[in-house]
Amino acid sequence: MVPARSAEPPPRIVSIWFPDWPVTAAGFGADVTAAVMGANRVIARTAAAAAEGVVIGHRRRQAQRRCPHATLVDRDIDRDAREFEPVVRGIAELSPRLDVVEPGWISLLARGPARYFGGDQALVDRLSEQLIEAITAAGTPATAVGIGVADGRFASSVAARLAARRVDALIVEPGASPTFCADLPIGWLQTLGECNAELIELFGRLGLRRLGDLAALSATDVLGRFGHPGVHAHRLASGADVRPTSTTDPAPERRLDHVLDAPAAQSSAVVFIAKQLADELAGTLAADGRVCTRLVVVLESEHGERSERSWYRSAGLSAAAMVERVRWQLDAWINLPRGSDQELTGGVALVRLVPDEVRADDGMQLGLWGGQSEADRQAARAIARLTTLTSDDAVTVPVWHGGRLPADRYRWVPAAMVDLDGRARAVSGAGTGSGPTGPWPGTLPSPSPATVFTEPHPAELLDEHGEAVRVSARSMLSGRPAILLLLTGDEATGWQRGRPRRIAAWAGPWPIEERWWEPGRQRRLARFQVVTDDGDGFLVVAEHRRWWISARYD
Amino acid sequence: MELAVELPSELSALAERVAPLALAGERTLPVAAAFAELFPERGLVRGRTLACAGQAATSLALALAAPAVAAGSWLATIDVPTIGLDAASEFGIPLERVVAVRAEAARWPDVVAAAADGFDLLIARVPAELSPSAMRKVATRLRQRDVVMLVLGDPGALSCDGVLDADDVEWVGLGNGHGHLQHRRLVVEASGRRLHGRRRCRLALPG
Numbered sequence: 001m002v003p004a005r006s007a008e009p010p011p012r013i014v015s016i017w018f019p020d021w022p023v024t025a026a027g028f029g030a031d032v033t034a035a036v037m038g039a040n041r042v043i044a045r046t047a048a049a050a051a052e053g054v055v056i057g058h059r060r061r062q063a064q065r066r067c068p069h070a071t072l073v074d075r076d077i078d079r080d081a082r083e084f085e086p087v088v089r090g091i092a093e094l095s096p097r098l099d100v101v102e103p104g105w106i107s108l109l110a111r112g113p114a115r116y117f118g119g120d121q122a123l124v125d126r127l128s129e130q131l132i133e134a135i136t137a138a139g140t141p142a143t144a145v146g147i148g149v150a151d152g153r154f155a156s157s158v159a160a161r162l163a164a165r166r167v168d169a170l171i172v173e174p175g176a177s178p179t180f181c182a183d184l185p186i187g188w189l190q191t192l193g194e195c196n197a198e199l200i201e202l203f204g205r206l207g208l209r210r211l212g213d214l215a216a217l218s219a220t221d222v223l224g225r226f227g228h229p230g231v232h233a234h235r236l237a238s239g240a241d242v243r244p245t246s247t248t249d250p251a252p253e254r255r256l257d258h259v260l261d262a263p264a265a266q267s268s269a270v271v272f273i274a275k276q277l278a279d280e281l282a283g284t285l286a287a288d289g290r291v292c293t294r295l296v297v298v299l300e301s302e303h304g305e306r307s308e309r310s311w312y313r314s315a316g317l318s319a320a321a322m323v324e325r326v327r328w329q330l331d332a333w334i335n336l337p338r339g340s341d342q343e344l345t346g347g348v349a350l351v352r353l354v355p356d357e358v359r360a361d362d363g364m365q366l367g368l369w370g371g372q373s374e375a376d377r378q379a380a381r382a383i384a385r386l387t388t389l390t391s392d393d394a395v396t397v398p399v400w401h402g403g404r405l406p407a408d409r410y411r412w413v414p415a416a417m418v419d420l421d422g423r424a425r426a427v428s429g430a431g432t433g434s435g436p437t438g439p440w441p442g443t444l445p446s447p448s449p450a451t452v453f454t455e456p457h458p459a460e461l462l463d464e465h466g467e468a469v470r471v472s473a474r475s476m477l478s479g480r481p482a483i484l485l486l487l488t489g490d491e492a493t494g495w496q497r498g499r500p501r502r503i504a505a506w507a508g509p510w511p512i513e514e515r516w517w518e519p520g521r522q523r524r525l526a527r528f529q530v531v532t533d534d535g536d537g538f539l540v541v542a543e544h545r546r547w548w549i550s551a552r553y554d
Numbered sequence: 555m556e557l558a559v560e561l562p563s564e565l566s567a568l569a570e571r572v573a574p575l576a577l578a579g580e581r582t583l584p585v586a587a588a589f590a591e592l593f594p595e596r597g598l599v600r601g602r603t604l605a606c607a608g609q610a611a612t613s614l615a616l617a618l619a620a621p622a623v624a625a626g627s628w629l630a631t632i633d634v635p636t637i638g639l640d641a642a643s644e645f646g647i648p649l650e651r652v653v654a655v656r657a658e659a660a661r662w663p664d665v666v667a668a669a670a671d672g673f674d675l676l677i678a679r680v681p682a683e684l685s686p687s688a689m690r691k692v693a694t695r696l697r698q699r700d701v702v703m704l705v706l707g708d709p710g711a712l713s714c715d716g717v718l719d720a721d722d723v724e725w726v727g728l729g730n731g732h733g734h735l736q737h738r739r740l741v742v743e744a745s746g747r748r749l750h751g752r753r754r755c756r757l758a759l760p761g
Contacts, residue, residue, distance in 0.1 A: 375626050375628055376628070378628075378672040378673075381671070386655055386665060386668050389661065395654075396653070396654045397653050397654070398639050398652060406640060412654060415653060446760065448641040449640075450616060450637070450641040450642075453636055454635060505733075506730065507728055507729065507732055529728055531725045535722070536609055537725055537738075553725075553738075
């Protein structure tokens with residue numbers, strides 16, 4: 001009953017891709033230097049900014065250094081979706097069955113419209129005319145657009161991205177997708193978000209640098225070695241479709257709708273209902289081990305107007321992603337120009353979510369709750385706010401540095417200069433006496449001091465006779481430490497001694513000799529742990545015949 | 555017809571453990587079992603300000619914060635540049651969710667208010683020169699945002715919901731010229747207007 005996966009040729013797909021859509025949506029033309037920032041990184045920039053050297057993935061600082069006069073705006077996904085709506089409507093006039101993958105990226109089945117317009121080339125010409133018309137009518141700045149036609153979603157998406165870099169569309173002949181894919185670098189799998197970076201890195205290390213190299217392996221070997229993500233990559237590399245098209249139709253009860261007894265005039269009320277439906281839908285699908293890849297959202301108003309749109313995401317739509325799409329669609333509907341067909345004139349009376357394409361969830365999703373939790377997003381926002389409130393260097397995050405003294409082991413780096421998403425690897429939990437990179441010989445055993453003075457406090461360590469304890473070059477002590485004194489004041493006015501504290505227990509010296517080969521930076525010091533008779537623990541350091549308290553175990 | 559989905563109990567337990575969002579609705583942040591005795595609610599009640607005092611105040615604050623940060627909350631330290639990150643990490647705090655903020659005294663209430671919007675836990679030192687009225691605003695903001703603030707040192711004009719006093723420290727492991735610090739035994743005493751009666755517990759703490 002289930003057809004063989006490879007027997008079915010992938011459908012022919014047209015992909016339309018606007019490179020740097022967020023910056024176009026923000027209203028910047030190609031000749032203005034501007035970039036859109038997301039999570040402190042450039043996610044889109046205009047052609048003019050690209051010419052100045054602003055690269056996607058740059059931090060804010062780097063972008064400003066390359067191009068100081070560039071306008072940097074924050075990402076606003078709702079704005080992207082809203083501005084994209086006229087384009088979607090323009091294309092829908094030619095081919096109503098289209099999937100919006102994300103704002104700036106549309107895919108549609110080529111077969112029907114191509115036959116109607118007389119071939120792929122004719123369809124592409126018609127589409128680009130329609131696009132130019134829609135963009136000028138909406139007043140969006142002119143922008144580059146790539147149109148790609150190929151068998152299968154993946155090949156067509158790559159073709160569209162390649163086409164965006166040249167003038168004309170890129171049409172891969174029917175049946176030529178495998179050869180088209182074979183020459184592509186393997187990194188395309190990551191660019192299109194089909195595989196994670198670790199897998200691509202692994203492929204690269206194994207010498208699989210082109211998709212053709214991967215496709216040449218047998219699918220069973222790939223499954224055995226890399227599991228489902230590997231099979232997915234293999235399938236794409238061999239020019240097959242992103243996923244085998246759903247072999248079984250989703251059962252009709254999966255269609256969820258909600259009729260509002262009192263039509264909702266507030267968009268938040270509609271979104272609230274959509275959230276309940278999406279949670280239920282994602283929940284029932286997940287209980288079957290399935291995930292929805294194409295979702296049709298239908299909204300109807302009390303006056304009978306209707307908005308229907310199909311949303312596609314190859315990694316599957318989570319409940320939150322579904323709600324987001326409902327919100328985009330609703331927002332676009334509300335902002336339809338006056339007098340247009342299907343303009344919303346009343347409250348929304350019906351919300352319907354139809355899972356149009358469902359597949360088995362083979363673990364492509366990043367995590368059950370997504371890669372970034374709500375707490376992470378809130379914290380990122382708060383960090384941005386705190387940075388504006390104080391200054392860049394007043395809001396800092398720790399970065400592993402390494403060293404034998406507690407104060408050397410981490411550096412505080414301005415949060416604005418750090419990519420907060422990808423930090424887990426940079427400072428992951430340093431274990432007992434060892435940093436993220438493994439053990440660090442010569443560090444003090446755990447527990448570590450809870451208070452580490454960035455500037456060590458001057459102190460004095462005396463023996464029973466009140467003489468200062470000296471540490472010889474061979475790490476011998478002149479006497480047993482008996483009294484610890486804190487010094488206050490400074491070099492110029494002379495030191496004042498604090499209250500003497502009797503030492504109850506001590507150990508040391510643990511010498512460190514650092515960079516003895518480098519005259520300017522060499523250090524030679526001895527560390528002691530000291531506990532006073534009232535129970536306070538200190539890390540005391542002797543250097544240059546002087547004593548310092550470098551940390552406190554409090 | 556209702557499609558009821560029954561999750562296996564281990565799965566729902568796992569979901570509870572890994573989902574930081576599930577905690578947001580609850581009123582408390584988790585604490586280690588040894589500290590649960592100190593609080594009638596057996597956890598850090600969101601929206602409260604607790605002063606950590608005594609010889610092991612900093613370690614106590616880190617140990618209290620650790621389970622919540624490990625579960626996905628973010629921790630901001632305000633005006634505590636001396637925080638020992640190795641110690642924090644040994645208590646189980648993932649350092650990628652720690653942010654340190656330095657604030658001038660005049661801006662301190664604003665900074666705390668802004669931090670309260672994005673962080674579940676704050677460890678702060680309070681500047682002495684702030685007025686009680688500014689402090690009341692801070693306390694209200696923390697309550698509204700369901701943030702737990704652990705105050706180190708003198709809370710000044712800020713009125714705290716409770717005081718946790720970590721004292722009577724006895725270090726184990728360090729001898730007279732030999733050994734090294736291993737752990738310590740101490741007594742933590744909780745008191746204050748929101749912590750009924752005096753609760754004491756004796757526990758061992760590293761760091």
